[in-house]
Amino acid sequence: MSFPFVCRRGQALPAGGPAAGNSQIFGPGRAGPPVGSFGRLSWNKAKARVKKAVERIAQELLDLYARRSLTKGFAFSPRDQLFKEFEAGFPYEETPDQLRAIEEVLSDMEAEKPMDRLVCGDVGYGKTEVALRAAFKTAMDGKQVAFLVPTTVLAEQHYQTMVRRFDGYPLDVRILSRFKSPKEQKQILADLAAGKVDVVVGTHRLLQKDLQFRDLGLIIVDEEQRFGVTHKERLKTLRTQVDSLTLTATPIPRTLHLSLSGIRDLSTIETPPEERQSIRTYIVRFEEDKIVEAVQRELQRGGQVFFVHNRVHNIEAMAFYLRKILPQARIGVAHGQLPAHELERVMRQFVHRELDLLVCTTIIESGLDIPSANTIIINQADRLGLAQMYQLRGRVGRSRERAYAYLLISGESTLTRDAQKRLKVLMDFSELGAGFKIALHDLQIRGGGNLLGTSQSGHIAAVGYEFYIEMLEQAINGLKGERIEAEWEPEVRIRAAALIPEAYIPATGQRLSVYKRLGSTPDEDRLMEIAGELKxxxxxxxxxxxxxxxxxxxxxxxxxxxxxxxxxxxxEMALIFSPQGDWNLDRLIELVRREPRTYQFKGEGKLLVALGEKPDLLEAAGQFLTRLRILID
Structure with missing residues (x-):
């Protein structure tokens, strides 16, 4: 439901659409999508602009689907005893969602149509194992696998994981990244073209045109939205030819799953691994004794610590300070501007527990999995985005141990309002599987977003998140040839102010929350409950x-x-009936004939109702609608 607001001359109030509950999550830094001086004109322009954009996105998805449907892919062999042995080598108990995702992926691979499946799950929920089983099946059937990741550090980690998991099987796994010398890279390229390499993991280097596979069967993409437009275009081409599996921690709304059915297949992993505990999160001021206490607590239980300092120019100075206050700790430094061999050396030292504390930038943000590291300290946390902080926090708590996250700030007085909101959300949502809620709050605060690998933040900001999703669903369903019922919302026009005064609820967030609740009120009983609560x-x-x-x-x-x-x-009041509405013409004609002085038709679908002297218009309208309901029933 959208709220009907009217504009009195000289006063701009929301009108009909955006702030009124068509959309419950708004764009960046706003109380809601922008509203023009008389609201509706601006809203309709924004809606028309976004409609064009979503129709283009929907068309791209369907074009890709059509090309895949016409292409005959490779049908992988059914699972055999060797595959079952590989599955049994997984050292953890699979969660029900993880098993379902694995089954869906393997079923897709056994079909002739090229697979294009998106596996969506929170950080640390086991998406990588789903990918490894698909990679194993591909390689054992004689096809090659490309595993594409956004960062060099993550590439190294996935490489180590695959070497460990594929140990004992006749598979050649290589890594192609800046950690390799030009000579080594040249050799890997030659071996890929000759078919000597079964699985290659790497960054966007895997998408460059000089790289040729002898027989590529599967491409796995981790966090596709972190790649650029050129890389995505190359991926789009590859997807029509080979099986494609994308891993993401960005949540896809459930309603969108239905619209995408048959276009892009989705699997969700929502159950946390067994015995996984939530991460205890604290916001503290940057104080020496608190840092020392947090680090010593972790080291005393045999663990390791990440210290995130996202400023390369003075990261060495921060490391020097930490060595001074923590003389017993073995400390290393890692950031993206280090020479490749140095970064590799430091990361290997930390993985092999030769370092106790790693001072690093957000280079560790994506997918890094070090079970012995269970404390993370994030300096100047207020300068980081919400999704970024959540990903960083997800680097710890990946074992049975209780994990701790300390968000260091210089002082509450220096925090911006958005920073305060981000930190509050991270504190509020510390439970397992909070990624979906956090991503939605990130949309509210930042208005950003990559959905299905397409950047849409400007469009989401214009009309609000939920209305954007609704428009995308309608565009996809329309192009699929499904019948779309024309949506319509009741509208009330009256020369009166209808809003929540600032003086009544001064806090913008609270006021917005009440608007949101009122906008989704299903019936009058619930409306009365909310009114009583407000009172x-x-x-x-x-x-x-x-x-x-x-x-x-x-x-x-x-x-x-x-x-x-x-x-x-x-x-008087005028009722205009919707062409799509369920209204009883015969009963209305009977009403007009019986009381012609009170009721009369003015053109098709418009009924005029005469009112008495100086009536309370809203009260009179309510009484008439109740009477009309009884008459029609």
Whole structure:
């Protein structure tokens, strides 16, 4: 439901669409999508612009689907005893969601149509193992695998994991990254072209045109949205030819799953690994004794610590300071500007537990899995984005041990409002599987977003997240040839202010939250509950809010009657019925014949109702709609 607001001359109020609950999650730094001086014109322009964009995205998805449907892929062999032995080598108990995702991926691979599956799951929920089983099946059937990751450090980790998991099987696994010398890279390229390499893991280097596979069968992409436009275009071409598996921690709304059915297949992993504990998160000021206490606690239980300092120019100075206050700790430094051999050496030392504390930039953000590291200290946490902080926090707590995250800030007085919101959300959502909620809050604070590998933050900001998803669903369903029911929302026009006054609820966040709840009110009982709650919390209902509540009540009554618009004038009101609405023409004609002085038709679908002297317009409209409901029923 969207709220109907009207504009009095000289005063701009939301009108009909954006702030009114069409969308529950708004764009960056706003109380809601932007509204022009008289609201509706600006809203309609934004909606038209975004509609074009979502239709283009939907068309791209369907074009890709059509090309895949016409292409005959390779049908991999059914699972045999060797594959079952490989599965048994997994040292953990698979979660139900993980098993389902594995089954869906392998079933896709056994079909002739090229696979294009997206596996969506929170950090540390076992997406990598799903990919490894697909890679094993591909390589054992004589095809090659390309495993594409966004960072060199993550490439190294996935390489080590694959070497460990594929140990004992006749598979050649290589890594192609800047850690390798030009001579080594040249040799790997030659071996790939000759078919000597079964699995290669690397960064965007794998997408360059000089790289040729002898017989590529599967491409695995970790966090596709972190790659550039050129790389995505290359991926798009590859997807129509070979099986494709994408791993992401970015949540895809459930409703969108249905629309994408048959276009891009989705698997979700929502159950956490057994015995995994939530991460205890603290916001503390940068103080020496607190840092020392946090590090010593971790070292005393035999663990390791990440210290994130995202400033390369003075990271060595920070490492010097930490060595001074923690003389017993073995400390290393890692960041993206280090020479490749030096970065590799430091990361290997940390993985092999030759270092106790790693001072690093956000280079560790993506997918790094070091079970012995269970404390992370993030310096100047208020300068990082919400999703980034969540990913960093996910680097710890990947074993049975309780993990701790310390977010260091210089002082509350220096924090921006957005930084305060980000830190609060991270504190509020510390439970397992909170990634979905955090991503939605990130959209609210930042308005950013990559969905299905396409950047859409500007469009989301224009109309709000949920309305954007709704438009995308409609565009996809329309192009699929499915019948789309034309959506319509009741609208009330009255010359009166209808809003929540700032003086009544001063906090913008609280006021927005109430608008959101009112916008999704399903019936009048729930509306009365919310009104009672507001009265208890904030005091007597002011006239403007009372008007708003009455208008929402009218809209709840209007929809089942098929009334699209209600215009309230001084002594009469006009009801305009929707062509898509469920309204009873015969009963309305009977009403007009019986009381012609009170009721009359003005053109098709418009009923005029005469009112008495100086009526309370909203009250009178409510009483009439109730009477009309009884008459029609």
């Amino acid at each position: 208890d919390r904030f005091g007597p209902i002011p006239p403007e809010l009372d008007n708003l509540l009455k208008i929402i009540s009218l809209k709840i009554k209007m929809k089942p009657l098929g009334v699209q618009r209600l215009e309230l004038l001084e002594r």
